[in-house]
Amino acid sequence: MKTLNAGESTITYHEAESLLTFTGSMRLANMKEYDVVAEFLHESSESSKDRLTLDLKSLRFLNSSGITTLSLFILTCKKQGYPKITVVKNDTISWQQKSITNFKKLWDEVEIEN
Amino acid sequence: MPIDTIGEFDIIPDSIPAEGDVFIRIKPIDFITYWKRCGILADFAASFYAFTQDHPSVQENIISTVVNELIENATKYSVKRNGDVRIHMKLYDTVLKIQTENFTPKLHYQKLQKHLMLLTQTDDLDMLYINTLATKPTDTVDSGIGLLLLIKDYGIKIGAQFEYLEDIGQYKVTIQTYYYIEQ
Numbered sequence: 001m002k003t004l005n006a007g008e009s010t011i012t013y014h015e016a017e018s019l020l021t022f023t024g025s026m027r028l029a030n031m032k033e034y035d036v037v038a039e040f041l042h043e044s045s046e047s048s049k050d051r052l053t054l055d056l057k058s059l060r061f062l063n064s065s066g067i068t069t070l071s072l073f074i075l076t077c078k079k080q081g082y083p084k085i086t087v088v089k090n091d092t093i094s095w096q097q098k099s100i101t102n103f104k105k106l107w108d109e110v111e112i113e114n
Numbered sequence: 115m116p117i118d119t120i121g122e123f124d125i126i127p128d129s130i131p132a133e134g135d136v137f138i139r140i141k142p143i144d145f146i147t148y149w150k151r152c153g154i155l156a157d158f159a160a161s162f163y164a165f166t167q168d169h170p171s172v173q174e175n176i177i178s179t180v181v182n183e184l185i186e187n188a189t190k191y192s193v194k195r196n197g198d199v200r201i202h203m204k205l206y207d208t209v210l211k212i213q214t215e216n217f218t219p220k221l222h223y224q225k226l227q228k229h230l231m232l233l234t235q236t237d238d239l240d241m242l243y244i245n246t247l248a249t250k251p252t253d254t255v256d257s258g259i260g261l262l263l264l265i266k267d268y269g270i271k272i273g274a275q276f277e278y279l280e281d282i283g284q285y286k287v288t289i290q291t292y293y294y295i296e297q
Contacts, residue, residue: 008150027182029149030190030255060175061153064183064260071247071259094175098267105240106247 004040009059011040018048018083022059026066034069041073045083052083056100057090067099071106078107086111118227121234123273123290126211132204136162139200142192142216145185152189156182159203163210167295176268180293181212183260188216190256191226191287210293215286223276223285230261230274239266269294 002013009024020041028034045052054070056062062070074085085107091097091114104110138155145151160178167173181201188199200215218226236242243266246258264270271292276285 008153025153027149027153027186029186031257032255061179061182063179063186064257064263067263068247068250068257068259072250075247092171094172095179098176099263102240102243102263102267105244 002040002044004036006034006037011037013040013044015044015047017053018051019053019055020044021055022062024059025061026059027061027063028065031065031068034065037066038069038073041069042076045073045077049082050084051086052077053086053088055088056096057088057093059096060093062095067102071103074103074106074110078109084109084111086113088113090114118276119273120227120230120275121273122271122292123275123288125271125273125290125292126204126206126209128204130206132206132211134205136203137200139198141196142189142194142199143196145189145199152182152185153178155185155201159201159212163203163205168297173295176296177210177293180264180268180270180291183264184212184214184289184291187260187289188214188287191218191222192216193219193222194284197284208295208297210295211290212293213288213290215288217279217282217284218287219284223287226274226287227276229258230272233261233265234272264291 004011006026007028009026012021077083077085087100087103089096089100089112100112104112156178159181160174163177164170164174192199197217202213204211243262265272273290275288278285
């Protein structure tokens, strides 16, 4: 299990389950500050080449730089063809209910679960 | 220079009495020093308005998201750290008008003006979202989708006004957003 603390949030990678769980509130200042997150996602995807699940259920906030970081990660996976992405969302958190479906518009093989 | 207005600006003018008027003036340096303060202030605004609504936790998350994006933008485009960022919030029944003001140099003004023109004139916001991400330069620090997501996903109405202030050699940027509170 690997963990990244980013501002007020934590990302945990459970390699055996090909699962990334996000908790807290992720509102870093700009794309440069999200480089560590992008790198963590990239490293995780290298050891979960079939399918990777992003569990966002406990992520209370994600600002636009964070949404961009996840979006660019999905576009990278689409370009290289792996891993397939599953996003788990929580519709009681408004930003998730409103914005997570955008990920499927980037890559129609993204699966979104509640 | 004449005042340049874009989008849905002053659809509810200040001359109409609101149910309250919250005004916060802050220096960009306060946010730049501790970025977390953007979120703290956004959460305050959200709590302030959401608890009176039918679905407070839903509204709290939405209002905090909207205010946070506006504060982040106003701060990032304020090059003078001792300049003001001003935030006005007014509630008109079920419409929350959130206005930010900041001061920015010509380069940022031109960039923001072009961006807002695109946002307010496009017919296909989904395509703009996809294209913005697909063509994003790797070296930019801006997300490029903050205001776009507010319009596309939250149904926010947005307008902007730019005014050159000769005495300080900067542009005053006023962004107005109107959030129609979901009932």
